[in-house]
Amino acid sequence: xxxxxxxxxxxxxxxxxxxxxxxxxxxxxxxxxxxxxxxxxxxxxxxxxxxxxxxxxxxxxxxxxxxxxxxxxxxxxxxxxxxxxxxxxxxxxxxxxxxxxxxxxxxxxxxxxxxxxxxxxxxxxxxxxxxxxxxxxxxxxxxxxxxxxxxxxxxxxxxxxxxxxxxxxxxxxxxxxxxxxxxxxxxxxxxxxxxxxxxxxxxxxxxxxxxxxxxxxxxxxxxxxxxxxxxxxxxxxxxxxxxxxxxxxxxxxxxxxxxxxxxxxxxxxxxxxxxxxxxxxxxxxxxxxxxxxxxxxxxxxxxxxxxxxxxxxxxxxxxxxxxxxxxxxxxxxxxxxxxxxxxxx
Amino acid sequence: xxxxxxxxxxxxxxxxxxxxxxxxxxxxxxxxxxxxxxxxxxxxxxxxxxxxxxxxxxxxxxxxxxxxxxxxxxxxxxxxxxxxxxxxxxxxxxxxxxxxxxxxxxxxxxxxxxxxxxxxxxxxxxxxxxxxxxxxxxxxxxxxxxxxxxxxxxxxxxxxxxxxxxxxxxxxxxxxxxxxxxxxxxxxxxxxxxxxxxxxxxxxxxxxxxxxxxxxxxxxxxxxxxxxxxxxxxxxxxxxxxxxxxxxxxxxxxxxxxxxxxxxxxxxxxxxxxxxxxxxxxxxxxxxxxxxxxxxxxxxxxxxxxxxxxxxxxxxxxxxxxxxxxxxxxxxxxxxxxxxxxxxx
Numbered sequence: 001x002x003x004x005x006x007x008x009x010x011x012x013x014x015x016x017x018x019x020x021x022x023x024x025x026x027x028x029x030x031x032x033x034x035x036x037x038x039x040x041x042x043x044x045x046x047x048x049x050x051x052x053x054x055x056x057x058x059x060x061x062x063x064x065x066x067x068x069x070x071x072x073x074x075x076x077x078x079x080x081x082x083x084x085x086x087x088x089x090x091x092x093x094x095x096x097x098x099x100x101x102x103x104x105x106x107x108x109x110x111x112x113x114x115x116x117x118x119x120x121x122x123x124x125x126x127x128x129x130x131x132x133x134x135x136x137x138x139x140x141x142x143x144x145x146x147x148x149x150x151x152x153x154x155x156x157x158x159x160x161x162x163x164x165x166x167x168x169x170x171x172x173x174x175x176x177x178x179x180x181x182x183x184x185x186x187x188x189x190x191x192x193x194x195x196x197x198x199x200x201x202x203x204x205x206x207x208x209x210x211x212x213x214x215x216x217x218x219x220x221x222x223x224x225x226x227x228x229x230x231x232x233x234x235x236x237x238x239x240x241x242x243x244x245x246x247x248x249x250x251x252x253x254x255x256x257x258x259x260x261x262x263x264x265x266x267x268x269x270x271x272x273x274x275x276x277x278x279x280x281x282x283x284x285x286x287x288x289x290x291x292x293x294x295x296x297x298x299x300x301x302x303x304x305x306x307x308x309x310x311x312x313x314x315x316x317x318x319x320x321x322x323x324x325x326x327x328x329x330x331x332x333x334x335x336x337x338x339x340x341x342x343x344x345x
Numbered sequence: 346x347x348x349x350x351x352x353x354x355x356x357x358x359x360x361x362x363x364x365x366x367x368x369x370x371x372x373x374x375x376x377x378x379x380x381x382x383x384x385x386x387x388x389x390x391x392x393x394x395x396x397x398x399x400x401x402x403x404x405x406x407x408x409x410x411x412x413x414x415x416x417x418x419x420x421x422x423x424x425x426x427x428x429x430x431x432x433x434x435x436x437x438x439x440x441x442x443x444x445x446x447x448x449x450x451x452x453x454x455x456x457x458x459x460x461x462x463x464x465x466x467x468x469x470x471x472x473x474x475x476x477x478x479x480x481x482x483x484x485x486x487x488x489x490x491x492x493x494x495x496x497x498x499x500x501x502x503x504x505x506x507x508x509x510x511x512x513x514x515x516x517x518x519x520x521x522x523x524x525x526x527x528x529x530x531x532x533x534x535x536x537x538x539x540x541x542x543x544x545x546x547x548x549x550x551x552x553x554x555x556x557x558x559x560x561x562x563x564x565x566x567x568x569x570x571x572x573x574x575x576x577x578x579x580x581x582x583x584x585x586x587x588x589x590x591x592x593x594x595x596x597x598x599x600x601x602x603x604x605x606x607x608x609x610x611x612x613x614x615x616x617x618x619x620x621x622x623x624x625x626x627x628x629x630x631x632x633x634x635x636x637x638x639x640x641x642x643x644x645x646x647x648x649x650x651x652x653x654x655x656x657x658x659x660x661x662x663x664x665x666x667x668x669x670x671x672x673x674x675x676x677x678x679x680x681x682x683x684x685x686x687x688x689x690x
């Protein structure tokens with residue numbers, strides 16, 4: 001694996017120092033490692049030097065990454081001597097690994113840089129709808145990643161629990177509609193409760209196919225068949241189906257919206273993400289029994305603007321609703337996540 | 346804040362390309378931004394150029410970080426044109442912020458780079474025992490960081506729940522010993538259960554003092570007084586106290602070890618971390634009632650070697666014990682954590 005490791009050593013000074021008095025003392029460390037130096041003109045705005053190893057490269061072999069660590073340790077020690085008492089803080093971060101075969105960086109929804117312990121790409125396919133990856137993490141098990149977004153890991157029962165009502169609902173004998181849910185987690189959970197019938201509508205058979213094989217801690221054997229005693233899985237776009245249900249006057253005791261945060265649809269209504277989202281919401285509430293409940297995931301708790309906009313949509317539906325929200329820790333998300341429950345007023 | 350933002354754009358190629366045919370096409374993008382270029386000799390091992398902005402700097406003002414984003418976008422676009430069909434993957438990561446006033450990077454115990462949404466240093470003091478920080482996170486509330494290790498956030502009731510037996514214990518009328526626990530989370534939880542007496546032994550009054558003010562979602566008002574109807578807080582090293590309890594033949598129904606992963610002690614026994622850890626363990630089990638339970642946190646689930654070593658120690662105690670472990674998601678840890686329960690055979 002020809003990955004590049006990007007190491008950093010940062011230090012903060014309690015008072016300003018002259019480059020001229022500090023830099024020469026540090027250069028010997030680089031020269032000992034036979035690194036060639038280039039000084040860049042910064043017009044007095046600091047000191048920028050580039051060092052290149054012998055043979056012209058920095059990435060060599062595993063031996064070299066030991067050398068870089070030693071280099072940073074020497075640098076840190078020497079800095080402490082030269083700037084005696086003047087260093088407020090030094091910090092060495094784990095190296096940023098660039099260009100590796102297996103990508104370990106999947107930023108959070110609120111835009112933070114996080115590294116996962118991913119060691120293998122288990123599955124990768126492009127469907128007509130999205131890029132589908134299943135990645136293996138030592139601590140989270142397999143992780144489903146759709147178009148670069150962490151969707152669900154095998155460790156994430158907390159997600160399934162939250163989006164099915166936190167164990168407080170009685171599904172026995174009830175009619176349930178699941179929108180999306182291709183990883184099978186919700187379906188596998190709800191069949192245990194002996195509902196009358198669960199209809200799950202997933203647009204992508206490839207997601208189901210990948211999860212059936214690689215996310216078994218999430219879905220068990222429920223995806224092995226598209227039909228069971230109390231469930232059916234329809235491979236189609238949920239929008240036309242919801243419209244058909246509205247026309248027929250069909251209702252469900254529970255509607256669970258497990259669609260990805262960024263909507264996917266082949267229908268022409270998709271003018272904007274928010275309009276599409278409101279369309280799904282509106283249709284979902286229309287097929288909801290007057291005493292039924294609508295469950296869905298929201299967003300990162302830090303994306304307050306997006307959450308407000310979502311709540312605004314809830315006020316614009318053809319049928320007035322009340323709602324409550326809950327903040328849940330989904331292990332593999334590395335951020336707190338908001339879930340919504342809505343019901344007809 | 347004079348922080349430096351370190352942006353990256355990585356791309357992987359499906360087949361090798363000649364620098365000579367690609368690089369000149371990209372240079373114009375940098376030149377348009379009036380960046381001066383230095384080429385480094387890499388002896389044929391690739392292409393390394395350093396660009397410095399006009400006025401000699403890259404960090405200028407908020408306007409400039411917009412420029413860098415635009416630069417990366419232009420680069421990405423141009424790369425796609427020049428390397429048409431040859432790019433297997435491109436990835437832009439959130440920038441690595443270096444030298445900022447508030448440090449947002451607190452690597453996990455298993456050595457991964459993670460960025461927190463920390464926006465403020467609420468408290469920082471050096472005690473004779475450790476560096477104490479309380480940092481504010483938008484989603485986790487205040488976070489106690491001891492010697493650079495994330496200890497507990499106000500969001501982390503899951504930690505308190507796990508280390509007190511996951512709600513399955515009956516503390517009413519019981520004698521409890523807490524080792525450490527300066528954030529007050531365990532104490533605040535257990536007093537609700539009307540125990541006979543809780544003795545908490547925390548070495549650092551400064552931790553208690555900081556948490557009393559800034560971690561109130563964790564400790565409530567329990568740290569406002571060192572003594573209550575059913576609890577007492579002793580500010581001292583737990584080792585001599587445990588030895589005294591052993592001499593007196595005193596036992597507890599529950600011993601909860603909430604000491605930091607890296608032990609702190611003024612006693613001379615601290616030859617090595619593992620010996621010290623075994624000493625605490627041995628003394629704790631010796632003061633445990635024959636039917637009592639010992640609860641403690643272990644480590645990151647990924648540190649399998651450290652966990653094995655810990656379990657080895659459990660087999661070397663003066664009194665034989667059985668144990669079980671549990672993996673728990675503590676929200677602010679950004680990694681799965683192992684908790685142990687031990688009891689006398």
